[in-house]
Amino acid sequence: MTLTMALIVHKYGGTSMGSTERIRNVAKRVAKWARAGHQMVVVPSAMSGETNRLLGLAKELMPDPREPQSLRELDMIASTGEQVSVGLLALALQAEGLDAVSYTGWQVPVKTDSAYTKARITSIDDARIRADLQQGRVVIVTGFQGIDTLGHITTLGRGGSDTSAVAVAAAMKADECLIYTDVDGVYTTDPRVVPEARRMSTISFEEMLEMASLGSKVLQIRSVEFAGKYRVPLRVLSSFTPWDIELAEEARSGTLITFEEDEKMEQAVVSGIAFNRDEAKVTVLGVPDKPGVAYQILGAVADANIDVDVIIQNVSHDGRTDFSFTVPRNDYARVMDLLKGQVAPAMGATAVTGDPKICKVSIVGIGMKSHAGVAAKMFRTLSEESINIQMISTSEIKTSVVIDEKYMELAVRALHRAFELEAAAA
Numbered sequence: 001m002t003l004t005m006a007l008i009v010h011k012y013g014g015t016s017m018g019s020t021e022r023i024r025n026v027a028k029r030v031a032k033w034a035r036a037g038h039q040m041v042v043v044p045s046a047m048s049g050e051t052n053r054l055l056g057l058a059k060e061l062m063p064d065p066r067e068p069q070s071l072r073e074l075d076m077i078a079s080t081g082e083q084v085s086v087g088l089l090a091l092a093l094q095a096e097g098l099d100a101v102s103y104t105g106w107q108v109p110v111k112t113d114s115a116y117t118k119a120r121i122t123s124i125d126d127a128r129i130r131a132d133l134q135q136g137r138v139v140i141v142t143g144f145q146g147i148d149t150l151g152h153i154t155t156l157g158r159g160g161s162d163t164s165a166v167a168v169a170a171a172m173k174a175d176e177c178l179i180y181t182d183v184d185g186v187y188t189t190d191p192r193v194v195p196e197a198r199r200m201s202t203i204s205f206e207e208m209l210e211m212a213s214l215g216s217k218v219l220q221i222r223s224v225e226f227a228g229k230y231r232v233p234l235r236v237l238s239s240f241t242p243w244d245i246e247l248a249e250e251a252r253s254g255t256l257i258t259f260e261e262d263e264k265m266e267q268a269v270v271s272g273i274a275f276n277r278d279e280a281k282v283t284v285l286g287v288p289d290k291p292g293v294a295y296q297i298l299g300a301v302a303d304a305n306i307d308v309d310v311i312i313q314n315v316s317h318d319g320r321t322d323f324s325f326t327v328p329r330n331d332y333a334r335v336m337d338l339l340k341g342q343v344a345p346a347m348g349a350t351a352v353t354g355d356p357k358i359c360k361v362s363i364v365g366i367g368m369k370s371h372a373g374v375a376a377k378m379f380r381t382l383s384e385e386s387i388n389i390q391m392i393s394t395s396e397i398k399t400s401v402v403i404d405e406k407y408m409e410l411a412v413r414a415l416h417r418a419f420e421l422e423a424a425a426a
């Protein structure tokens with residue numbers, strides 16, 4: 001990043017905005033960047049716990065809102081958390097002696113579709129923000145919220161402020177989007193599981209996308225997709241360093257998500273290990289092996305609006321086969337009911353079994369494109385720990401296995417060691 005007169009977007013998460021004291025710290029940090037000559041746009045989340053509190057109030061009045069008219073009201077309620085935090089941050093900046101102004105999503109406007117509680121951004125008008133920047137103002141824009149074509153307030157899904165920040169950065173053609181958060185970067189795996197996990201100074205966009213979708217919770221997946229589509233230079237860094245550290249040092253800290261493979265300094269074959277316990281396994285036994293059965297099973301699941309992840313079908317014996325797949329654990333009961341009640345009997349399958357106590361562990365790395373034997377090394381490592389693999393799925397840059405949930409930590413640690421992730425050159 002050029003350090004003179006750049007256009008910079010900062011995003012601060014709920015923890016960083018958690019109290020007026022912390023907001024004052026955010027303001028001092030932003031002021032440091034502004035005084036160094038940068039044009040600053042800041043996108044904060046609601047104060048930590050606030051979105052949960054607001055949605056909790058809603059739940060007291062309607063436990064399970066589903067109708068669009070009720071979901072609309074959830075967005076009306078949840079969006080207020082961000083409205084408060086932008087106002088507070090603008091005040092804090094003014095108290096620091098800076099000219100600052102805050103805007104909600106509808107004032108910018110940030111336009112979205114009408115999918116309440118999980119809306120997608122369709123466009124952002126940069127005119128108002130640009131005019132303020134030209135006047136030398138720091139501009140603060142709410143995360144998480146937008147407005148649809150009919151003028152209704154929408155929200156972007158939990159964790160959506162990341163996506164707001166990246167989208168604003170894309171619209172403004174910002175030089176860099178810095179995501180300040182309560183961790184100091186992207187790690188080879190979750191340091192709570194593997195204390196030796198190492199922060200990466202760079203990670204490729206493709207790897208970050210896999211890590212985010214496979215269970216690393218550092219960035220909302222949509223924000224990474226957005227960054228990829230518009231090639232927004234993105235950095236994840238800590239908001240807990242002292243606000244007055246050297247700007248040049250701060251600008252180099254954390255993890256940079258890069259787009260050029262050769263920009264990536266670390267050439268490890270496997271860059272990181274992701275895991276999640278959010279899925280459950282379902283098996284339909286004794287399915288007649290004939291055209292259309294996969295469609296009959298998965299079509300019914302898709303019609304119920306349930307996502308399917310890993311899928312395997314065995315070779316058949318005597319004209320029958322077993323068919324297994326994973327679904328989000330929250331949808332497990334619904335899928336079992338659906339299959340046992342209608343789908344399996346209709347196709348003459350012998351039984352439906354399932355297991356919600358599974359986990360998915362994945363190795364991720366650009367280097368897997370050009371190296372053979374990586375998956376084999378993963379399988380050997382797991383076998384040495386006597387961990388049984390139930391399902392496997394691969395893409396060009398990842399291999400995932402489904403295993404018993406009780407072995408998750410053991411598997412992640414063993415793989416982290418086997419691929420020497422704590423030792424890779426920084």
Ligand code: ASP
Nearest residue numbers: 045051144158159160161
């Ligand atoms: N405040 C929203 C949430 O808690 C959005 C965000 O923080 O990114 O999900």
Ligand code: MG
Nearest residue numbers: 013159162218
């Ligand atoms: Mg977040």
